[in-house]
Amino acid sequence: MRAMTTHQRMQRLYERREPDQVPITDWAWESTIWRWRREGMPQGLGWDRFFDIDRFVYLSVADINTSPRFEQRVIEETDTYRIEVDQWGVTKKNFKPVSSTPAYLDFEVKDADTWRAAKQRMQPSRDRINWEKLRTNWKTWREEGAWIIVAPWYGYDVVSTRMCGTETILAAMANDPEWAVNAFNHGCDLTLALLDMVWDEGYSFDELFFFDDMAYKKGMFFSKRMWREMVMPYQKRAIDWAHAHGIKAHLHCCGNISALIPELIDLGLDALNPLEVKAGMDPTGKKRLYGKDLVLKGGCNALLWDDWEKVEAQMKTLIPGMMEGGGYIFSSDHSIPDYTSLETYRRIVALARALGKY
Numbered sequence: 001m002r003a004m005t006t007h008q009r010m011q012r013l014y015e016r017r018e019p020d021q022v023p024i025t026d027w028a029w030e031s032t033i034w035r036w037r038r039e040g041m042p043q044g045l046g047w048d049r050f051f052d053i054d055r056f057v058y059l060s061v062a063d064i065n066t067s068p069r070f071e072q073r074v075i076e077e078t079d080t081y082r083i084e085v086d087q088w089g090v091t092k093k094n095f096k097p098v099s100s101t102p103a104y105l106d107f108e109v110k111d112a113d114t115w116r117a118a119k120q121r122m123q124p125s126r127d128r129i130n131w132e133k134l135r136t137n138w139k140t141w142r143e144e145g146a147w148i149i150v151a152p153w154y155g156y157d158v159v160s161t162r163m164c165g166t167e168t169i170l171a172a173m174a175n176d177p178e179w180a181v182n183a184f185n186h187g188c189d190l191t192l193a194l195l196d197m198v199w200d201e202g203y204s205f206d207e208l209f210f211f212d213d214m215a216y217k218k219g220m221f222f223s224k225r226m227w228r229e230m231v232m233p234y235q236k237r238a239i240d241w242a243h244a245h246g247i248k249a250h251l252h253c254c255g256n257i258s259a260l261i262p263e264l265i266d267l268g269l270d271a272l273n274p275l276e277v278k279a280g281m282d283p284t285g286k287k288r289l290y291g292k293d294l295v296l297k298g299g300c301n302a303l304l305w306d307d308w309e310k311v312e313a314q315m316k317t318l319i320p321g322m323m324e325g326g327g328y329i330f331s332s333d334h335s336i337p338d339y340t341s342l343e344t345y346r347r348i349v350a351l352a353r354a355l356g357k358y
Helices: 005-013 030-038 112-120 131-142 156-164 166-175 178-201 224-244 258-267 281-288 308-322 344-356
Strands: 056-059 073-078 081-085 090-095 103-107 149-150 207-211 250-252 272-274 295-297
Touching: 005 149, 030 344, 056 131, 081 103, 112 178, 131 149, 156 178, 166 178, 178 224, 207 224, 224 250, 224 258, 250 295, 258 281, 281 295, 281 308, 308 344
Parallel strands: 056 149, 149 207, 207 250, 250 272, 272 295
Antiparallel strands: 073 081, 081 090, 090 103
């Protein structure tokens, strides 16, 4: 079969047809990229280009800004860490280079009253969109056959982890659900209004990718009833928006989301990642159960990526079953940790390419 562009591969995956090979992609921590630079990856070249993996282009929070746009400021900075207030009003501490999720120290949004103040700052306007990036790059992305993904932040996950903290929002969902639901819905309203602006200007994309970490190792953070009443409605609106525009809807949900997959399929979800093995997700089992309904991405246990023999054995078991009949994108089951050497990832890509040929 002739070599395909990423766009052609992805189209065939969503059509449940086999492409020329399994698409390969991932997300690398800043500290991982720093390591690879020290080990010989040249400056000025994106790591995805260096490894010649598939061309996925993301328009994320820096390009479609759905935050309250609080004033950003650095409180303390050393050679090893930075404490800062971000545009979501969160005071956070992180290592330099970034190698993990931040330590959250304080939040501007703490309750219904502070949410209402933040909400006033979250109104749709054209200056929330990175028009220059679109004008400069969109035509080239299309010409080179990239798969263009829009990945704005909204909903439970961003309110929980980026705005007020998991404990606060889970307590609100139980004790004061009105403001929690309002925060979820308003974020979705703002997102779809901004996406309408982009689409109306003629900039189409191929996939709506949304982050909603609703689970952990033991299962969901909240009950199915809470999901149906508070979370499902805005997720359905987003999925319906994607389908009305002829594009796909792809959910990122860490943790063990097994209990919710059939209902997400009923909503019309097209793809799911990252199939987190360390949280108890069984990628090949999910392929067997849901492969006809969902494109699946991930499922390669990143905890093993410091040991080539272990990751090689895992990939030889994982990829042949996941790729059968199309519908699989190879990546780690979350992100590339900084204990993964340049040489190890080079070998991972080479093996994924060899095993993933149709």
